[in-house]
Amino acid sequence: MEEHDILVHACCGPCSTASIERMLEEGWNPVLYFSNSNIFPEQEADKRYEALLEVARVYNLKVIREHYDHQGWLDAVKGHEGEREGGSRCELCFAYNLREASEKAKQLGFLHFTTTLTVSRFKNSKTIFRVGEAFPGFEALDFKKKGGFEKSVALSKELGIYRQHYCGCEFSRL
Numbered sequence: 001m002e003e004h005d006i007l008v009h010a011c012c013g014p015c016s017t018a019s020i021e022r023m024l025e026e027g028w029n030p031v032l033y034f035s036n037s038n039i040f041p042e043q044e045a046d047k048r049y050e051a052l053l054e055v056a057r058v059y060n061l062k063v064i065r066e067h068y069d070h071q072g073w074l075d076a077v078k079g080h081e082g083e084r085e086g087g088s089r090c091e092l093c094f095a096y097n098l099r100e101a102s103e104k105a106k107q108l109g110f111l112h113f114t115t116t117l118t119v120s121r122f123k124n125s126k127t128i129f130r131v132g133e134a135f136p137g138f139e140a141l142d143f144k145k146k147g148g149f150e151k152s153v154a155l156s157k158e159l160g161i162y163r164q165h166y167c168g169c170e171f172s173r174l
């Protein structure tokens with residue numbers, strides 16, 4: 001791996017658009033990693049993956065898809081199902097996905113990894129960084145900055161890709 005290669009946990013196509021543009025501007029070589037066992041049902045995960053593939057084609061990037069293990073994710077958030085969005089269930093969810101990304105980065109020899117989760121204005125970047133920094137190689141890139149969220153909305157409209165209406169898990173659909 002080269003110094004600027006980075007494995008990017010990509011939560012969905014829309015959030016990836018602005019994140020990719022920012023990383024390319026900053027000289028990173030992103031490889032996208034779709035590991036989102038939190039998404040329910042599985043057909044919804046497939047739809048988001050398809051949208052990510054469309055984005056990857058536009059920027060000519062590689063996508064790696066991880067095995068979907070929703071039961072494993074449910075076990076990880078057990079006891080926190082009824083928490084409000086943004087609370088302890090979400091921290092455990094970030095930890096689950098970032099651990100997967102960290103392990104994949106290590107396995108493939110990446111020196112760096114990050115996540116597109118910080119684009120969302122509904123997610124606290126500081127919390128994501130606190131969780132991510134527990135894993136070696138995590139890059140704390142705040143993709144909300146520099147109008148990242150607004151840019152992701154505009155770019156995903158322009159590309160005509162699927163944009164979901166809930167965060168991901170069954171508890172965020174209630």
Ligand code: SF4
Nearest residue numbers: 090093167168169172
């Ligand atoms: S609301 Fe979103 S971040 Fe929170 S646990 Fe559900 S999928 Fe994960």
